[in-house]
Amino acid sequence: MLYLSLAWRNLWRNARRTLITLASIAFAVVLALWVSSMNRGSHQLMVDNLSRFHTGFIQLQEPAWLDEPSLDHTLTYDPALQQQLLADTRLDYLVPRLETFMLAGGAEQVRGAMVLGVDAAAEQQLNGLQERLIAGEFFQPGDGRAVLTEGLARRLQLTVGDELVLLGQGRFASSAAGLFEVAGVVRHPLRELDNQLVYLSLPDAQWLLSAEQQVSTLLLTPHQLQQTDALVSSLRQSLDAQRHRVVPWQELMPEVLGAIQFDLAQQNFVLGTLYMVIGFGLFGTILMMTLERTREFGVLISLGMQRYRLSLVLLLETLMLTLLGVLAGCLPGWLLLRHFHHNPIQLGGDMAQVFEDMGMGLEPILPFALDADLFITQGLVLFVLSFLICLYPVLRVLRLDLMTAARS
DSSP states (O other): OHHHHHHHHHHGGGHHHHHHHHHHHHHHHHHHHHHHHHHHHHHHHHHHHHIIIIIOSEEEEOTTTTTSOOTTSOEEOOHHHHHHHHTSTTEEEEEEEEEEEEEEEOSSOEEEEEEEEEOHHHHHHHHOGGGGEEEEOOOOTTSSEEEEEHHHHHHHTOOTTOEEEEEEEOGGGOEEEEEEEEEEEEOOSSHHHHTTEEEEEHHHHHHHTTOTTEESEEEEEESSGGGHHHHHHHHHHHSOTTTOEEEEHHHHOHHHHHHHHHHHHHHHHHHHHHHHHHHHHHHHHHHHHHHHTHHHHHHHHHTTOOHHHHHHHHHHHHHHHHHHHHHHHHHHHHHHHHHHHHSOEEOOHHHHHHHHHHOTTOOSEEOOOOOHHHHHHHHHHHHHHHHHHTHHHHHHHHTOOHHHHHHO
C-alpha cells in the first residue's frame, strides 16, 4: 500500500501533464474500440446473412456434392439421420434443402434460375424469409405453388397469381418439367441470389426432380455460433465419412473468409499506427517525469532507498496512469458502442447503392459489435505497451550514477 500511495502522489505532482496523458490514452481507447467494433459488426452481419440465406453455418452433404453439385449426389433425409444428428445437444435445428438449376419461364420471358426446395417452417426459423415477402404469401407444403425473388420476378415479368414454368433435368438424368402458380415474391438480401431464386416446398421439389426423400444439403444450426467448430469436429467423428461430409461455413465461403482476413489486416495496421502514436506520447510523459526527477532519485538512493523499490514505484506510476486512461476510455466507449449496437447507422443514397453493388451479404448499415473481448484486448495491448515503456525509467534508476544525479 505504501508503494501505491507514493506512486499515486507522484502522478499528481504535475496534474496538467497527467490529465493530458490520460486524455490521450482515453481517446485512443475510444477510437480503437470504435474501429474494432464497427469492423467486427460488419463481418458478423456479412457472415450471418450469407450463412442464413445461402450456405448455412454448417452443411451436411454427400461427399461428392461440393466438387460436383449434381442431383446424382444427394442425401437420404430420413428420421434415422435426423435422430442421429439431433443427439448432439450443441445442434439446435436442421434445415433441409434440395437445390438445382433449371429454366424458368413466364408468358414472354425465360431465364436460368436456381430452384430451391425448402421446408418453409425451418427456413423461417433460420432466416425469417417469410418476413421479406413484398407481395402475396408463402406456399404450404405440397400445394403446387412457388415463391420468386424480386429480381427474378421482374426479369420474367411475373407477379402473384401468374403461372411459372420450370424445365430441366431431374435425378439420374430424368426429365423434369412443372407448372406452378406464383404464390408470392420476396426481396432477398443477397443481390446475386435475388436475381435467380425460385422457392418450392420440399415435397414439390422432390416430386419435380424425381428425388423422393432426397436433399442436396442439410443445414445444421448450432445453439451458439461459438460452438460451430466444436460441433463440426464432433459430427465428423460420429458420422460415416464415406456417406456424409460435414463442411463449416469457412470452407463453403473461402472468398468471404479471405476478404475478412484482409480487412482485419488493414484494421490491425490502423490500430498499430494509433498505438504507436499513443506509445510515443506516453513515453514522452514518462521521459519528462524521469529526467525531472533524476536528482530526486539520487537523493533517495543516497539516503538508503533500495533501487529495486524505487523501480517498483516507477513501474506502478506507469501502470496506474495507463489503467486510469483505459478506464476513462472504456466507459464512454461502452456507452457509445452500446448506443450504435442497438441503433446501427443507416446508410442512404449513393453509399447504400455501393453496399448493395458489392454484394457478399452487405446491407447498407454500419452495425457495431459489443463483445467483451474488444474491451479486454484494448486494455491488454495498452498495458503491454506501458510495461515496455516503463523499462526506460527502471533501467535508468538501476544504472544511475549518484555523482551525476547530484549535479543534475
